[in-house]
Amino acid sequence: MQMIYYLHLLFFFFALGPLASSPSLTHKPGCPARCGNVMIPYPFGVGSGCSLGSSFHIVCNTSTIPPKPYLNIRNYNLEVVEIRSDNPTHIRIRYPYLLHGVCYNLTSGNVTWEGGRDIYLSETQYTLSENNWLTAIGCDDFGEALTLRGQEYYGDPGHRDACVGFCSGNRSTVGVCPNNDDSNSVGEGCCRVPIAKGTWYLDIGLSDLTKIVNRTRLFPCSYAFVKEKGIINEPSHSYNLSILQQSSIAFSQKNQWPQVISLDWRIGDRNCSRARRNSTYACQANSHCVDLGPDIEGYLCNCSHGYVGNPYLYPGCTDINECDDNPCAPHAQCKNTPGNFSCTCDSGYNGDGKKGGSGCTSSIKFVLIGLGSALGLLLLLLLCFWLRKVVEKRKNRKRKEDLFKHLLLLQQQTGEGTFGKTKLFGAKELEKATDHFNKNRICGRGGQGIVYKGMLSDGTIVAIKKLNKVDENQLVQFINEVMILSQINHKNVVKLLGCCLATQDPLLVYEFLPNGTLFDSIHDPKPEFPLTWNMRLKIATDVAGALAYLHFASSIPIYHRDIKSTNILLDEKNVVKVSDFGISKLVEVDQTHLTTVVKGTFGYLDPEYYQTSQYTEKSDVYSFGVVILELLTGQRPISMERTEVGRNLASHFLAYIGADNLDAILDAQVLEEGGKDEVIAVARLARRCLNVKGQMRPTMKEVATELESLVMSQIHPAVDLKLDKEAIESEAKDMEFSDIEYSWTSNDHGIATSSSDAHP
Structure with missing residues (x-):
């Protein structure tokens, strides 16, 4: 036994010896550079005074061949597999406590649960790396990871990330875990959940979903564990589905399950801006500080550009002599500078002198190339200009x-x-x-x-x-x-x-009509020229007369198809003129409708036309009814400021008039100047124009006649402001507006808005 011990010790010092004399040390001088097959870069270290504090102290177990390094994290001695101090910076450890399993007795219904320990890294210099993911193996099982990150404290609800593993049901003997960069990846009987950077607490859970999805459970057991991602898109991990049948064997063979996980490490408990002001700041000369993340305290040190070495070791990173690799082109001389280099072309040559750059070119050749390039560019521009003129002439002639x-x-x-x-x-x-x-x-x-x-x-x-x-x-x-x-x-x-x-x-x-559009007069009125009630009534009467003329008095009936307040203009005497006949249609005398692609403007568009694509004279009547509403209420046809139900002015108006609350929606100018009977009469006329069923609407001739009689006689029959409720409810059945008809936000279903809102 004593001989074996000395052999182990001899092997350990043999492994350390050559590296201890290496001129490019990554470890503290006088300290071991490695333990067995694992390099130990500073701030980690083996032995007293060899590390940057106890959090980075490595214990090298020399009783094994080869020796193995161990790191104590919250009283757990964990085997270190690899320490990386470059990019990405992390430490790989063997954590044999992560396997969670559950088995269901398909006959008795009993449940056997064996849970590993959760990962708790609070008050340490370590957090789980994003190079890990939770893997769940099973069929119709729900794998869940409960995590706490950054500045969250123990007791927070945390973050719950989960995935579901499904099996195709063909009783295949092999399960496959995906290996791609997608979050929540799903394979055959296996799924994966990414773990966020900065996670310091992780708990794993498993749940049975067969009852929820109404499926028969294929296998009694399922498992979940944390595993490194490895190399993305390498061959997918596969496993024998028999482990889902033999629970006792699977639990007893824990050492065969993946146990290596990656941890991010950091220095201190402050970010760079605060750490620089502290005497314990670890970054040495020619290095810079790097924060781990916005919510993760602590920092790392990296060598500055053009420097190499260990940024935690005095005297810091050393300059790289780039000239050793001759980065300059022929006919150039290299000069090393701190953190960089320069290339200077020989006399008679021009350029940046760098390989991969412009190199060094003879001055005479450079001048000739420049002249030739300029002449070629000039000829090319002249040719392009000539070709453009030719193409434009042809296009104009063809047009x-x-x-x-x-x-x-x-x-x-x-x-x-x-x-x-x-x-x-x-x-x-x-x-x-x-x-x-x-x-x-x-x-x-x-x-x-x-x-x-x-x-x-x-x-x-x-x-x-x-x-x-x-x-x-x-x-x-x-x-x-x-x-x-x-x-x-x-x-x-x-x-x-x-x-x-x-x-x-x-x-x-x-x-030329100098007073702009009716839309501007209603919605952006000038204080010196208010739109009085008499003017509003006269405008409505004149527009109705013009439309009646188009429908009935012109040699060939004309449907305007885009009646709206922006297409109604005012001259210097505020006489209205209907404009923009770009999408209007001539109609044969015996025609009752036009079947067309739906065109018009939202808010004014006839819902019957929208549903059937059949445009009739009553479609113009509907649009005119919306214009009347603008005159009565001073509100826009479509407004995002109103509630969703009343976003469309027509439905908004009908809701108020149906509730006997007409005065609540009327414009202040109308309430102040309009006669009670006149206003109610016009409101009732608008309501008839807005009937969803076209055949129930009046013709433009009838509308014009009613408005003219109001102007001439100032309405003689007395009408009570409270409308007849039974009549309103009867008419409302024919005027209901569906959500589909009045939730337009884009040109769906072939709808095209009017192509012009700018008029003379």
Whole structure:
């Protein structure tokens, strides 16, 4: 026995001897560099005074061959497998207390549980590394890790991370644990849960899920343990499923289960900013301090760039002589500098002199290369400029050809001149009118294009809409608006003065309306020009008259399809004009509806049209009803400030009127100036316009007639402010709004919002 002891001791000192004399020490001078096969870098050390405090003291057991190092953590002597002081910095230890198992007697229902110890690293210099994960083996079992991290204290609810292991049920003999970088990875009878950096407490749990998922348990036992991740995407770990059948053998053979885990280590209990002010600061010269994390106290030391060595050992990290590896290119001289190096090209050469950089190039050759490159670049730019001009000319020619083809086809289909009374303007005339489309002349923007204020040569002030780009859809809308407006002559419809086809982007010329949109007048009113009740009633009457004209009095009925307050403009006398006919449609006299892709603006869109894609004259009536609500309430059609149920103004209004609480939603100006009977009459009319069933709504002719009678006679029948509750409840059954119809947030189901909110 004594001879064996001396042999062990001789082997230990033989292992330490060569490294003790190594010039590049990572350990404290005079202290062992290793224990057996394990290197012991400072701040760890074997022996008295060889480590940076008791937390890093290593005990080398020389009674084994080879000797084995041990570290005491909270009174547990744990075998050290490896200590890494580089990146990543961690220590690998053998922790034989982590296996948790549970077995269910499938006949009696009895449960046998054998639990390992939890990991408790509080008040130590160690935490669990993120290089570990919890592995659960079993079928229909729930593996759970309860952890405490960072500044959390014992008694906190902690963090619960879990995974479920499923088996395919084919009674295969092999289980497979995945080995990839995904969190909560699932294999065959095995799953894994990542463990967060900074974890100082870990408890493992297992639960049976077969009753919850209503499955028959395949195996009586399941296990859970902590294991290092290892190398990601290396061959997956597999195991024999028989261990899930033979519980007694599996528990007795604990040494065959993975036991090695990784711990992060750190210096002290303060982060870098505080540790630097302390006399025990461990980072030596030419090194810098590194925090472990925002919630993890303690720090590490790393050698600065260009230095190497042990940053914890005096006198610190030493400079690397980069010139030993000759990092400079030919014709360059290397000079080592503290933490870096420089390369200087020989006389007659230029460049940074570094390998992998520009190297050193002859000055004459460099000049010739520079001139050649500059000339080549110039020629390339000229070629690109010429090609761009050629492509633009071809595109413009093709665009004009397509535009005239569409206009010619449209003229043949309608049997009359598309432009009729519409004037064709020249490009130069409109450029001059807008000061070459000066940005200071912009008076509106929208989906279709930009609107400029201009003055023609005869002094007429006009609004000129310049399309953003001409694609097939915008070309159709452009022609559609020209064709419709050229056939309409109504005092409350914006007048199209002409158009221009001779520019890259077609232009439309309208009469100029200086007072902006009805939307702005309602929702952003000017104190000096308030929107009185009489003005609101007159505006509603004029818009209704214009729509009635489009539906019934024009030569071919026209459905506007985008009635909203931003498409209603005001002139200098506050006379309203309906505008933007880009998506409007001409309708044959015997047609009752149009089947189209749903287009319009949220808040104004007819719910029946949204569901059926069939647009009728009553769809314009619905949109007009929303405009009436804006005039009555002063609120926006869609508002995120209202509750979710009342986010849509139509449903919001119907809820108030159904509760006999009309005055609570009315605009203050309306309440103050509007006659009680007039306001109620208009509110009832709006309610009829907003009926979900189109056939129950009035026609625009009926709406216009009612509003005109209100203006003329100031409503003669007396109406009580409290609406007839039975009538309201009867109508409400036909006016219910579903969540789907009024929770739009994007252009789903083929809905397209109006392409232009900028108008002359």
